[in-house]
Amino acid sequence: MKQVVVILVNYAGTEESYGLLGPQVAATIIQDNTDYECVVVAVGHDADKDTVKKNVIQLAGSNRPIIGFSNLGGRSELWTLAEELKAEGAITILGGPQANVDYLGEVGWESHHHRFPGVSDSFTFALHGPVEQLVPFLNSQGKEEPDAIPGALFIRSGKRRANERNDWEEDFLTRVDWGNLYRPGPSGPEPVSVTSAQVVQQIGCPYAARKVKVSLDYPANLRGSPFLRKGKVSLILQGCSFCDVARDKGFGGALSLESVLAQINNLPEDADGRKIPFELINEAPLSTLPGLLLAVREQGTRLSQLNLVSRADWLVMGEEKLRDALKLAKVMGVCILLSAAGFESFSDTILGNLNKGYPLRTNLAAIKLVRQLKEEFPENWSYSTADGASHGFIHPTPWDSAETEREMNSVIFAYGLGRDILPLKSVPLIIHHACGLGDWVRELEMREGITLERAASIIEWW
Ligand code: SF4
Numbered sequence: 001m002k003q004v005v006v007i008l009v010n011y012a013g014t015e016e017s018y019g020l021l022g023p024q025v026a027a028t029i030i031q032d033n034t035d036y037e038c039v040v041v042a043v044g045h046d047a048d049k050d051t052v053k054k055n056v057i058q059l060a061g062s063n064r065p066i067i068g069f070s071n072l073g074g075r076s077e078l079w080t081l082a083e084e085l086k087a088e089g090a091i092t093i094l095g096g097p098q099a100n101v102d103y104l105g106e107v108g109w110e111s112h113h114h115r116f117p118g119v120s121d122s123f124t125f126a127l128h129g130p131v132e133q134l135v136p137f138l139n140s141q142g143k144e145e146p147d148a149i150p151g152a153l154f155i156r157s158g159k160r161r162a163n164e165r166n167d168w169e170e171d172f173l174t175r176v177d178w179g180n181l182y183r184p185g186p187s188g189p190e191p192v193s194v195t196s197a198q199v200v201q202q203i204g205c206p207y208a209a210r211k212v213k214v215s216l217d218y219p220a221n222l223r224g225s226p227f228l229r230k231g232k233v234s235l236i237l238q239g240c241s242f243c244d245v246a247r248d249k250g251f252g253g254a255l256s257l258e259s260v261l262a263q264i265n266n267l268p269e270d271a272d273g274r275k276i277p278f279e280l281i282n283e284a285p286l287s288t289l290p291g292l293l294l295a296v297r298e299q300g301t302r303l304s305q306l307n308l309v310s311r312a313d314w315l316v317m318g319e320e321k322l323r324d325a326l327k328l329a330k331v332m333g334v335c336i337l338l339s340a341a342g343f344e345s346f347s348d349t350i351l352g353n354l355n356k357g358y359p360l361r362t363n364l365a366a367i368k369l370v371r372q373l374k375e376e377f378p379e380n381w382s383y384s385t386a387d388g389a390s391h392g393f394i395h396p397t398p399w400d401s402a403e404t405e406r407e408m409n410s411v412i413f414a415y416g417l418g419r420d421i422l423p424l425k426s427v428p429l430i431i432h433h434a435c436g437l438g439d440w441v442r443e444l445e446m447r448e449g450i451t452l453e454r455a456a457s458i459i460e461w462w
Contacts, residue, residue: 003061004059006039006056006065006068007023008043008067008078009071010070010071012045014183014184017196018196020198021198022097023071024178025173026038029135029172030131033139034135036138039189041055041184041189049080051184051186055184055185055189064089065090066091066142067091068092068095072096082094090124091142093127094123095126097244098245098434099126099127099128100126100128103125105160107439115454116457116459124154125149128153129150129166130166130168150163151165151166178267178268196279196307198281199267199279200255201285202284203254205239205243205283206284208240214234215234216440217233218444219461220404221398223452235439237355239436241353241437242354244432272302280292283314285310286315286321287318289321290328293329296332302333305334309342311358312341312363323376326373326376335381337388338370339389340391343393344392344394346363346408346417350399354394364411396462432457433459
């Protein structure tokens with residue numbers, strides 16, 4: 001019987017049935033290129049740790065199991081689980097976004113003891129970059145040393161070391177097994193039938209490709225009190241100041257049309273023989289969208305729903321292409337859902353500090369456009385919260401003041417944003433230690449002689 005590699009993935013809830021491309025691709029590559037089977041286990045925030053552990057051992061066996069952890073989203077209970085499994089003899093591997101910076105810890109943690117020290121104790125090693133780097137290690141039944149694995153981060157002679165990582169290879173991204181997702185159950189893993197998936201068209205974000213020098217304001221409030229000192233912090237940023245993936249991935253360019261079509265063809269189908277809804281992973285999707293839909297139509301593939309994520313400025317700039325795409329969607333009977341637009345704020349002061357790269361009027365132009373398109377293409381275009389969209393709205397932030405609150409409330413009221421644009425719950429500004437704002441916090445701490453608490457990999461400013 002084949003041994004099973006288990007990949008644990010952070011999920012929103014135990015009942016979720018969406019499929020994440022990264023872990024499913026990783027599992028497929030392992031199955032196709034090694035002697036192991038590989039399954040993905042979705043661990044919801046409400047999952048019971050003991051049940052998860054029992055399920056993992058049931059799947060992986062007790063003979064030196066190999067367990068990957070991906071997309072942990074700062075969930076320290078998963079790091080604790082990894083540490084327990086490692087202590088009991090498992091090989092635990094941290095992968096996915098921020099694996100490198102979370103393994104290595106926050107800049108300067110050795111001399112600033114309140115900073116996040118990293119999770120090297122919980123994992124045998126970490127892997128930055130594509131999973132195919134692990135294939136020789138797995139084919140050695142886990143005997144190869146991490147020193148020989150490209151992209152590996154590990155400890156040697158008491159020091160944390162990082163090997164150079166390989167680039168993404170397009171060929172590895174085209175085949176995805178969507179049928180090996182499970183959730184932990186009381187009497188063993190339960191298969192999850194994936195009802196929505198992801199297709200990658202572009203790796204990383206073009207906005208994060210360029211380094212820019214910016215000047216961010218001191219906070220207006222910190223740790224629940226007004227922050228009275230005024231000043232500016234100069235930083236070099238790549239992308240939005242709060243974005244933790246931009247620095248990690250940079251911009252890796254676009255995949256070929258053939259690769260994107262291969263992924264679409266590989267998606268599961270619904271009861272009507274149409275491909276299940278999928279998110280097109282492309283931060284700037286509009287310029288190529290009509291061409292993609294045309295190609296899908298020409299090969300006779302039937303789609304149900306395509307979800308887009310876009311910055312507000314790229315929506316406005318791509319209006320013509322989006323209209324062309326919607327005309328095609330109408331002919332094809334496809335729904336295009338703008339599932340997330342990165343509005344983030346309705347205050348110029350806060351947009352500037354988030355380094356969004358555009359002002360409030362761009363957000364308002366994008367909102368006007370998406371509403372107008374709903375009138376023109378009522379059956380084929382969706383964008384509202386009621387349709388399942390969850391647009392970016394970061395609130396509260398450390399730059400909130402009476403003035404910004406007034407400014408935002410007046411915009412929200414005047415443009416009726418509560419009826420279709422605002423998400424059910426806003427998300428507070430999350431500062432991951434390795435995002436641009438991590439540098440902002442550390443500079444503030446040094447200059448002003450303050451220290452902010454760390455909650456695992458997140459810096460608490462509230
Ligand atoms: S938040 Fe979005 S637009 Fe901003 S850098 Fe990150 S991926 Fe790019």
